[in-house]
């Protein structure tokens with residue numbers, strides 16, 4: 123952690139020197155911003171991650187964001203449509219899950235912005251790139267739980283992929299955020315499987 127802070131400081135200092143130099147005649151020379159970024163060894167001035175690495179992680183996070191949105195909407199459908207003797211239990215449990223997914227959706231989008239990317243925000247885009255598919259008009263409790271288990275296991279697999287990529291690129295922030303999701307979702311997989319018996 124301390125090492126990272128040192129790197130960040132020195133990069134920021136280097137950049138400010140490049141952006142605000144004074145030539146021999148005493149006149150101020152302003153280096154164009156794009157040149158300054160290049161000469162700063164492809165590092166950004168904000169969080170000391172290479173622009174190309176951030177861009178690759180952003181792309182993967184947008185795919186994850188798409189998956190989350192479709193999964194979230196599926197779970198809302200299970201919450202509304204589930205019927206049968208376990209209605210009261212499942213209705214509440216599904217609400218807990220979609221509420222957690224909603225919070226994570228916002229955190230993932232804001233991580234994308236932190237990495238200088240733009241989060242996708244249209245369902246037409248989500249539908250194109252999500253590997254989790256829409257699950258319509260499901261009302262049987264067991265079928266709802268199976269749909270949730272599919273969504274959770276696919277989400278965990280995608281998160282693990284991104285954690286590996288983030289680790290390779292020294293992006294501990296993304297890796298740590300997604301690791302917390304994986305831990306929470308693995309526990310849910312255990313509990314929903316326990317419900318199935």
Ligand SMILES: [Fe+2]
Nearest residue numbers: 201202213217
């Ligand atoms: Fe509700």
